[in-house]
Amino acid sequence: MSTQMLFRKVHHWGSILIAIPLVIMIGTGVLLMLKKEVEWIQPSSQSGVEQNLLPMASLQDMFDAAISVEKAGFTTWDELERADLKPGKGIIKFVSKSNWEVQVDTHTAEVLQIAQRRSDVIESIHDGSFFAEWIKLGVFLPVGAVLFVMWLTGLYLFGLTEYKKASYRKHKYRRRKK
Secondary structure, three states: OOHHHHHHHHHHHHHHHHHHHHHHHHHHHHHHHOOOOOOOOOOOOOOOOOOOOOOOOOHHHHHHHHHOOHHHOOOOHHHEEEEEEEOOOOEEEEEEOOOEEEEEEOOOOOEEEEEEOOHHHHHHHHHOOOOOHHHHHHHHHHHHHHHHHHHHHHHHHHHHHHHHHHHHHHHHHHHHHO
16 A cells, blocks of 8 residues: 555544544634633633732731632632632632632722633643543543654645645646757
């Protein structure tokens, strides 16, 4: 079997094999690229009273302000997914395991914004961990590898086709001159 025929078969069967996971990866990848522009995906960061300074309020005071928001769904530190300090904006973001985000001013400990944060769920769908760890490593990782192989073989097939077209045009031009 020629290299060209092998690469065509890789393209044919590879594209069928990776179709569904690739659609998921592309769709969620587009959403993740827009996360800073679309509030529905990830809430924009507010600005505190004072930016670029060390926090004046204690961490416990800021957390107490955040737990006062019932919708956020956390009352203890264990229920937090993460706390993200943004000193340049003068805020701290408390993100719950249920994907609610509470932004608190680091100087006044005032709640600035409460919003649902969907970017983390979208990211876990994107990498396959949303479904199961074995799907992440056993499906989405191989899909990425197959896509890379398809890209390489596609470049080869494209280059070969262009080379053959150029050779044909050159040969045709030489026949006309005779």
